[in-house]
Amino acid sequence: MTTSNAAEAAAPVDAPSSYRWVIVSQLWLHQILTQGMPTAISVLLIRLQADLDFGTVEAGWLGSARFAGQLLVFPASFLIIRFAPTRLYGLLLLSIGLAPIAGGWASSYVVLFVAQIVFSLGFSLSQVPASLMRSRWIPPRELATVWGIGNAMTAVGQSAMLFGIPLVAGALGGWRGVMIVVGCLSLAAAVLWWCTARERPLASAVSSPSRGFEALRRREFYILGFATVGGGTAYTSSILFLPKYLADDRGMSLIVAGSVTAALPLAGLLANLTSGLLSDRIGLRKVFIWPAGLVLPPLYYLAFSDLPVPWLVGVVFLVGYFAWLPFPVLTSIPFELAGIRPTEVAVGQALVNALLGIGIILGPVLVGQVAVAAGSLHAGLLTLVALPLLFTVGCLWLPETGSRARRNAS
Incomplete structure (x- = not known):
């Protein structure tokens, strides 16, 4: 396996290549497929609990294991950026495919737990070479659009898996068949990647090698991590x-509660498809x-109130829309910072993801602790209301990196 320092110093043409869509479309496909194992669990x-004989505490640890890789991706990124991103990404795809297959064959909770950690590591670490490839294939004017569509694919994946997994489980006779099918689909995507993916360094990257420090x-x-933690923690x-909360405190059936909650990723799909495209069109980030930081706190407060169901669906939809709205732009900004190298982008995004991972892990713990202390889940949820303000506070120090600002600076 070759290192990326030599590739980064190479000098290919900077003009966009039509082959970028072969790369980008597969990255989108992987964002859908990687929803499989966590959603199945x-x-x-x-x-799973009935078959492998584990309780609620172990279930909580199993859920947290999904995000274990987020805590390691930042320190590991300094090593990862030294390797050719396309090949390393392909190897990590193999681990993402093998993990659910191993989980499907699990004879105990421990085996399933380890499989979930392996999946988390493979997925989280794969985001570093994926970031390098985006730097090298996607022109700046398309960054937010590509990120928006990619995030929308995540929402599509969540919705499709939520609908399809129970059907597949019924057809295959249980959860083991679902896990194996999910793993085989990911392995097929990995084989396709190995057959079609190419390396492509950019001439516009600074020619001196960088180790990401x-x-x-x-x-x-740090500002991006600060802003992302607030919005991401509140949403997740x-x-x-x-x-x-809707079932226990509001007395709704699980079907109604699930339908109301489904408005969150549905709105996220719309937000991701529009935010990045509009941002690229007007040249502002x-x-x-x-x-979003100003609108979300009152919306979250209303979502946790006693609104009638029709009104509640509308409010939850707006929460989902504004919660997702900033993310295609936030993930585009690192690529547009003046004089930045692709390896620095990869390490910087790993830092942002690590901070987000901490928030995602600690957020539910905070809600649960407050709920237990106050005797009400409603009180726990209210601790999330102010967190999206970090979107607005972060913007006070973030530079404007859109194409309009870059034209004015040149």
Whole structure:
């Protein structure tokens, strides 16, 4: 396996290549497929517990294991950026495919837990070479659009898996068949990647090699992590606890509670398809970030109130839309920072993802602890209301990196 330093110093043409869509479309496909194992564990948790004989505490640890890789991706990124991203990404895809197959054959909770950790590591670490490939294949004017569509594919994956996994489990006779099918689909995608993916360094990248440490001196990554933790933690904790709150505190059936909660990823699909495209069209980034921080706190408060169901669906939809709205832009900004190398982008994004991972892990814990102390899940959910303000606060220090700002600076 070759290192990326030599590739980064090479000098190919910078003009966009039509082959970029072969790469990008597969990255989108992988974002759908990687929803399979976590969603299968979530949807089929009751069957898993009955078959492997584990309780609620172990189920919580199994859920947290999904995010274990987020905590390791930042320190590992300094090593990962030294390798050719396309080949390394292909190897990590293999681990993503093998993990659910191993989980499907699990004879005990421990085996399933380890398989979930392996999946998390493969998925989280794969985001570093994926970031390098985006730097090398996608022109700046398309970045937010590509990120938006990619995030939309995540929402599509969540919705498709939530609908399809119970059907597949019924057809195959249980959760084991589902896990094996999910793994085989991912392995097929990995084979396709190995057959079609190419390396492509960019001439516009600074020619001197970089080990990524320069990213630690860029305050923008800390600001992006600061903003992302607020919005991401509030959303992921809400989508986890909202069905239980609606069922237990509001007396809704599980079907109604699930239908209301489903408005979150549905709205996210719309937000991701529009935010990145509009941002690229008008050449501005920050205008798609700071308004969300002002709008979301009252929307979250209303979502956790006693609104009638029709009104509640509308409010939850708006929560999902504005919660997702900033993310295609936030993930595009690192690629547009002045004088930045692709390896610095990869390390910087790994830092942002690590901070987000901490929030995603601690957010549900905070909600649960407050709920137990107050005797009400409603009180726990209210601790999330103010977190999206970090979108707005972060924008006070973030530079405007859209094409309009770059034209004015040149």
